[in-house]
Every structure is written in C-alpha cells, then in structure tokens.
Amino acid sequence: MILTPTEFDLLYYLMKHPDEVFSSQRLLQALWGYVPNPASASVVRWHINNIRRKIEPDPDHPVFIRTVSRHGYMLPRENHL
Numbered sequence: 622m623i624l625t626p627t628e629f630d631l632l633y634y635l636m637k638h639p640d641e642v643f644s645s646q647r648l649l650q651a652l653w654g655y656v657p658n659p660a661s662a663s664v665v666r667w668h669i670n671n672i673r674r675k676i677e678p679d680p681d682h683p684v685f686i687r688t689v690s691r692h693g694y695m696l697p698r699e700n701h702l
Contacts, residue, residue, distance in 0.1 A: 624672065
C-alpha cells in the first residue's frame with residue numbers, strides 16, 4: 622500500500638482526531654486551506670475512496686474510515702491503524 626502525499630495527509634489528519642466527524646468542507650479547509658465550496662466535496666470523496674481501496678479489507682464495507690451519513694468522515698478509535 623503506497624499512499625500519495627495527499628492521501629497520507631488526509632489519513633494522518635483523521636488518525637490524529639479519532640472519533641471526530643469531519644465534513645468534506647472542514648477537511649478541505651483544515652488540510653489544504655480551500656475556501657468552502659459545495660462542489661469541492663467530491664475531491665474529498667475521491668481521496669477517501671482511493672484510501673479505502675488501499676487500506677480496507679473490503680472497501681465496499683469500510684471498517685477504518687467510516688462515513689457518517691450527511692455529516693462526513695471519521696476514523697473510530699477502536700479501529701485505529
């Protein structure tokens with residue numbers, strides 16, 4: 622599993638904040654300084670999907686990076702990598 626620098630930054634950020642839910646907009650601002658824009662949420666989704674393909678036993682049923690419906694993403698403490 623080789624992560625791109627962007628994927629690494631995103632995963633590292635989630636690992637530093639276990640059990641905290643982050644919206645795509647919040648991640649974009651915190652990690653890359655993006656101005657909030659609903660259209661850019663797809664950038665985070667794309668990176669999350671790439672990370673899941675690399676680290677999840679079954680990317681279609683993730684256990685590490687969880688999606689919290691209508692709220693964002695989180696990495697539960699009990700599944701810390």
